[in-house]
Amino acid sequence: MKMLPPLEMRCLRWVLLGKTHAETALLEGKSVTEIELCLERAVVMLDATSVEDAILKANGSHSDRH
Incomplete structure (x- = not known):
């Protein structure tokens, strides 16, 4: 996973x-x-589909639950 800049x-x-x-x-x-x-x-x-998905990915969650 890519590291995000601090502001993001x-x-x-x-x-x-x-x-x-x-x-x-x-x-x-x-x-x-x-x-x-x-x-x-x-x-x-983060190759996410939404801000909520980005939050999950940024927190290291690899869950496919939607």
């Missing part, structure tokens, strides 16, 4: 913790658009 990992972690894109943007000092792009990059980098 943090953005996925904020989503996992239930933060909205706007809340994550405030926490990270970025715009909402930057956060959305960051999450999209994480999905692509």
Whole structure:
């Protein structure tokens, strides 16, 4: 599995913790658009089908349950 850059990992972690894109943007000092792009990059980098799938893959889960 590819290692994600720190910002992508943090953005996925904020989503996992239930933060909205706007809340994550405030926490990270970025715009909402930057956060959305960051999450999209994480999905692509992890060859995931969604942000939720990317979170599972980033956490090392190889489950095929959907």
